[in-house]
Amino acid sequence: MTTFEQFGLQAMILKALEEINFTNPTQVQEKLIPVIQSGKSVVGKSQTGSGKTHTFLLPLMDKVVAEKDEVQLVITAPSRELAQQIYNATVQIAKFFTPVIRVANYVGGTDKERQMEKLKNQQPHIVIGTPGRILDLTNENALKIHTANALVIDEADMTLDMGFLAEVDQIAGQLPEKLQMLVFSATIPEKLRPFLKKYMENPVIEEIQPKTILSETIDNWLISTKGQDKNALVYKLLTIGQPYLAIVFANTKTRVDELGDYLRKQGLKVAKIHGDITPRERKRVMRQVQNLEFQYVVATDLAARGIDIEGVSHVINAEIPTDLEFFIHRVGRTGRNGMSGVAITLFDPSDDRLVSDLEKLGVEFHPKTLQNDELVDSFDRNRRLKREKSRDELDTELIGMVKKKKKNIKPGYKKKIEWAIKEKNRQKRKTERRQDLRQKRKERKRTY
Structure with missing residues (x-):
C-alpha cells in the first residue's frame, strides 16, 4: 500500500500529515503528486472529497523556499468559504516549517486597506483567495504576484459558473511565462477550454474515476x-x-x-x-x-x-x-x-x-x-x-403469430399463445439438457 513517505516529501510535511492522521494517499493524490513534483501543468478532474486540496498543497509547499522573501504560489478559489478551507489546510502544514513560511488569505468582505498596509512591509510566500480580491490587491500594486512560479485554480467549473474566470485570466496574465498551472474541477465545461488552451501547453490531463460514485460508508x-x-x-x-x-x-x-x-x-x-x-x-x-x-x-x-x-x-x-x-x-x-x-x-x-x-x-x-x-x-x-421485462419474451415466430391477429381475436387465443410460449420454453430446456448430457459423456470418455 502506498504511503506519503514514498513521495520523498520533507520531514516537516510528513509531521503535519501525521498530526491529522493522513497515512495513505487517496487515488487522486497517488496519481498526481508525482506529476506535480515533476513540474508539469495538470488538469485534474475529480469529485468532491477525493483529497485534491492536499494533492496540490503537498508537492507545491514542498518547493517553497522560506528564505526567498517573495510570493511563490497563488491559489484561487471561487468562494470565501472554500478559500478559508484551503487556507486552514495550508496553515496546518505551514506551522511545521522551519524557517516559517507565510500564508495569506485574501477574500471579499474583509478589510482591504489593512491588507494593503500589511503588504507594504512583507509579502506572503503563499497567496490564497477569491479572484476578485487578489486582483484588486495586485491592481493596487500592493500584492506582487509576478514572482510566483505556480498557480492553482481550484473548482474551475464553479469559478466559471460564478463569473470569476475573467479575473482569474487577468491574474494568470501577471504571472511568469514559465508557469506551472494546476486546474482542478469536478467537470470541464466547454467554455473553460479556451482559457486552458491559452495558458497551458500539453498539460497532463487526469480524470480520476471513483471506485464507487458514492462512499461505501x-x-x-x-x-x-x-x-x-x-x-x-x-x-x-x-x-x-x-x-x-x-x-x-x-x-x-x-x-x-x-x-x-x-x-x-x-x-x-x-x-x-x-x-x-x-x-x-x-x-x-x-x-x-x-x-x-x-x-x-x-x-x-x-x-x-x-x-x-x-x-x-x-x-x-x-x-x-x-x-x-x-x-x-x-x-x-x-x-x-x-x-x-x-x-x-x-x-x-x-x-x-x-x-x-x-x-x-x-x-x-x-x-x-x-x-x-x-x-x-x-x-x-x-x-x-422489471416484472414486465422478466416475463418470457416472444421469439420472432410467436411475434408473427400475434401480429396476424389484430382485431378479431378468437376465444381461447390468449391461452393458445401462453401454451405456445410454455411449449417453446419446454423444448428449449429439453435441448439444453440433451446438449449438457452429450458434453458430460464426452468428458467421461476423455477421462477413461
Missing part, C-alpha cells in the same frame, strides 16, 4: 413524497433519525427560506445558508455550526461546493438538483474519512427521469418509506417495469 435511501406534505416529511426525518449534524439541501434560496422557517416553527434550531446571506452573517453561522450550536442546516448548493462542515451524519435532498453533479457533492458531505453517513433523497413522480439518470451514473438507491415513525424498506419504483 453512506446508506443512500430514496423516499417517495407522493401524497405527502414535503415540509412535514423533512421534519419527521430530522426528528426520528437522531442526527449528529444534518444538512438539508434545496435548489433555491426561496425554498431554503421556506423550509428553514417551517422547521423553526416546529421548534428546531436551524441555520440557513444561501447566497443572499451576507458574508459576515454566513461566517458567523458557519462558526456556530462548527461549534455544534446548530444541529440542523438548510442550504443551497453553495454549501455542497464551497463549505467544509465536519461531522455531518445525515444529508437530506429535499429536492433533486437538475445538475446531477451537485447530487454527488451534496451526498459527499457525509460518510467522510471512513465514518458512516445517511443520505436521503425525496422524489415525486415528476422526478423519475432525474432518478433514472442518477442510477445510470452508478448511484444505487435503497427505497424506503415512513411507517409509524420508522423508516422501513419499500418497493423498488421500477418493480412493474
Whole structure:
C-alpha cells in the first residue's frame, strides 16, 4: 500500500500529515503528486472529497523556499468559504516549517486597506483567495504576484459558473511565462477550454474515476413524497433519525427560506445558508455550526461546493438538483474519512427521469418509506417495469403469430399463445439438457 513517505516529501510535511492522521494517499493524490513534483501543468478532474486540496498543497509547499522573501504560489478559489478551507489546510502544514513560511488569505468582505498596509512591509510566500480580491490587491500594486512560479485554480467549473474566470485570466496574465498551472474541477465545461488552451501547453490531463460514485460508508435511501406534505416529511426525518449534524439541501434560496422557517416553527434550531446571506452573517453561522450550536442546516448548493462542515451524519435532498453533479457533492458531505453517513433523497413522480439518470451514473438507491415513525424498506419504483421485462419474451415466430391477429381475436387465443410460449420454453430446456448430457459423456470418455 502506498504511503506519503514514498513521495520523498520533507520531514516537516510528513509531521503535519501525521498530526491529522493522513497515512495513505487517496487515488487522486497517488496519481498526481508525482506529476506535480515533476513540474508539469495538470488538469485534474475529480469529485468532491477525493483529497485534491492536499494533492496540490503537498508537492507545491514542498518547493517553497522560506528564505526567498517573495510570493511563490497563488491559489484561487471561487468562494470565501472554500478559500478559508484551503487556507486552514495550508496553515496546518505551514506551522511545521522551519524557517516559517507565510500564508495569506485574501477574500471579499474583509478589510482591504489593512491588507494593503500589511503588504507594504512583507509579502506572503503563499497567496490564497477569491479572484476578485487578489486582483484588486495586485491592481493596487500592493500584492506582487509576478514572482510566483505556480498557480492553482481550484473548482474551475464553479469559478466559471460564478463569473470569476475573467479575473482569474487577468491574474494568470501577471504571472511568469514559465508557469506551472494546476486546474482542478469536478467537470470541464466547454467554455473553460479556451482559457486552458491559452495558458497551458500539453498539460497532463487526469480524470480520476471513483471506485464507487458514492462512499461505501453512506446508506443512500430514496423516499417517495407522493401524497405527502414535503415540509412535514423533512421534519419527521430530522426528528426520528437522531442526527449528529444534518444538512438539508434545496435548489433555491426561496425554498431554503421556506423550509428553514417551517422547521423553526416546529421548534428546531436551524441555520440557513444561501447566497443572499451576507458574508459576515454566513461566517458567523458557519462558526456556530462548527461549534455544534446548530444541529440542523438548510442550504443551497453553495454549501455542497464551497463549505467544509465536519461531522455531518445525515444529508437530506429535499429536492433533486437538475445538475446531477451537485447530487454527488451534496451526498459527499457525509460518510467522510471512513465514518458512516445517511443520505436521503425525496422524489415525486415528476422526478423519475432525474432518478433514472442518477442510477445510470452508478448511484444505487435503497427505497424506503415512513411507517409509524420508522423508516422501513419499500418497493423498488421500477418493480412493474422489471416484472414486465422478466416475463418470457416472444421469439420472432410467436411475434408473427400475434401480429396476424389484430382485431378479431378468437376465444381461447390468449391461452393458445401462453401454451405456445410454455411449449417453446419446454423444448428449449429439453435441448439444453440433451446438449449438457452429450458434453458430460464426452468428458467421461476423455477421462477413461
